[in-house]
Amino acid sequence: MGITEKINEIKDEMAKTQKNKATNYHLGTLKAKLAKLRSMQTEESKGGKGAEGEGFEVEKLGHARIAMIGFPSVGKSTMLNVLTETESLSAAYEFTTLTCIPGFIYHNEAKLQLLDLPGIIEGAASGKGRGRQVIAVGKSSDLIMMVLDTQKGEEQKAKLTLELESVGIRLNQPKPLITVKQTNKGGVMINCTVKRTKMDDKMIKNVLAEYKMHNAHVVMRGDYTVDELIDSIEGNRHYVKCLYVYNKIDTVSIEDVDQLARLPNTTVISSGMKLGLELLKERIWEMLGLVRVYTKKKGSQPDLSDPLILTKGRGGYSVKAAIKQIHKGLLTNFKCAYVWGKSAKHSPQKVGLIHELADEDVLQIMKKGN
Numbered sequence: 001m002g003i004t005e006k007i008n009e010i011k012d013e014m015a016k017t018q019k020n021k022a023t024n025y026h027l028g029t030l031k032a033k034l035a036k037l038r039s040m041q042t043e044e045s046k047g048g049k050g051a052e053g054e055g056f057e058v059e060k061l062g063h064a065r066i067a068m069i070g071f072p073s074v075g076k077s078t079m080l081n082v083l084t085e086t087e088s089l090s091a092a093y094e095f096t097t098l099t100c101i102p103g104f105i106y107h108n109e110a111k112l113q114l115l116d117l118p119g120i121i122e123g124a125a126s127g128k129g130r131g132r133q134v135i136a137v138g139k140s141s142d143l144i145m146m147v148l149d150t151q152k153g154e155e156q157k158a159k160l161t162l163e164l165e166s167v168g169i170r171l172n173q174p175k176p177l178i179t180v181k182q183t184n185k186g187g188v189m190i191n192c193t194v195k196r197t198k199m200d201d202k203m204i205k206n207v208l209a210e211y212k213m214h215n216a217h218v219v220m221r222g223d224y225t226v227d228e229l230i231d232s233i234e235g236n237r238h239y240v241k242c243l244y245v246y247n248k249i250d251t252v253s254i255e256d257v258d259q260l261a262r263l264p265n266t267t268v269i270s271s272g273m274k275l276g277l278e279l280l281k282e283r284i285w286e287m288l289g290l291v292r293v294y295t296k297k298k299g300s301q302p303d304l305s306d307p308l309i310l311t312k313g314r315g316g317y318s319v320k321a322a323i324k325q326i327h328k329g330l331l332t333n334f335k336c337a338y339v340w341g342k343s344a345k346h347s348p349q350k351v352g353l354i355h356e357l358a359d360e361d362v363l364q365i366m367k368k369g370n
């Protein structure tokens with residue numbers, strides 16, 4: 001039996017098993033078995049196709065990367081056309097877009113790479129169509145925009161989420177603070193810093209046993225689920241922010257639009273009618289968590305036209321990260337810095353390299369010897 005058949009067999013068994021206290025442990029073990037098989041499947045596909053199976057080889061440019069993922073004909077290419085200078089063919093038939101097409105959104109002096117991608121379908125993750133490649137691009141992005149068709153039901157969101165989850169992408173979830181260290185003897189030791197309500201000792205031991213870990217030290221800094229435990233053991237998960245974008249709001253009633261707009265991490269637009277695009281860019285900015293820092297020289301006004309753009313993923317928000325962007329050599333001559341703005345306790349605040357800057361701060365760097 002191949003891996004895919006084994007996966008389907010376990011999925012069937014999980015679907016058949018009623019959720020209750022008695023079956024809980026069995027379900028936990030099945031989840032671990034499924035995770036193991038999926039890892040094997042991912043490894044297998046890597047070995048078979050090599051690097052070409054991974055994404056579309058589009059260079060990462062700009063301050064952040066945003067990938068549009070959605071079913072066919074939800075309006076991804078139309079969005080690229082109205083948000084960037086780049087043209088991507090849009091049409092009423094499915095699978096109009098066959099490759100990855102990058103464009104740039106310019107917002108708040110930052111340059112954001114927006115990727116138009118082929119539509120994906122159910123089963124994309126297990127190798128149907130270009131789905132695998134599309135999903136690989138999702139992993140390399142700072143933000144996934146899940147593009148949804150307002151006319152279609154809520155299940156499109158659940159289906160896409162499942163596809164992404166099955167290859168290890170976790171949307172809008174914090175990385176669980178769990179460590180599992182294998183030991184030589186002493187059985188499974190569990191320490192948890194908070195009251196556990198979602199997993200008992202037996203559940204944890206069952207899952208570890210599935211990974212042949214009979215002696216281990218587990219430390220959990222939160223009340224985590226069995227899925228989060230498995231994620232920690234498997235490793236290699238991608239924790240990515242996701243903005244849900246409902247497109248084609250021109251096709252439904254105001255009441256329906258209003259309801260959708262209230263959902264968390266959600267924004268509503270019509271690319272066709274160019275509605276909601278400014279708000280969309282604001283939401284993208286918020287979720288990317290980019291920080292603009294204006295630099296100034298002693299005795300002059302800050303330069304407001306050309307800020308440094310700091311990102312959480314690529315270097316962080318520290319004064320050190322800001323200086324590195326200006327010129328690495330500056331670090332050796334660094335004496336101190338003055339900061340005006342939201343991150344400063346008083347204005348200006350004298351700070352060192354580890355000070356964390358906030359959006360729209362002004363930074364003045366003092367060099368040794370002056």
Ligand SMILES: Nc1nc2c(ncn2[C@@H]2O[C@H](COP(=O)(O)OP(=O)(O)OP(=O)(O)O)[C@@H](O)[C@H]2O)c(=O)[nH]1
Binds near residue numbers: 118120247
């Ligand atoms: N009514 C309406 N139609 C739209 C809107 N945005 C896109 N469309 C239409 O939806 C159809 C599909 O648009 P595309 O931009 O090609 O969709 P896509 O998601 O890129 O499709 P694939 O590349 O095939 O996956 C086209 O006929 C568009 O004109 C919108 O906001 N409102």
Ligand SMILES: [K+]
Binds near residue numbers: 072074095096097
């Ligand atoms: K289309």
Ligand SMILES: [Mg+2]
Binds near residue numbers: 097118
């Ligand atoms: Mg398209």
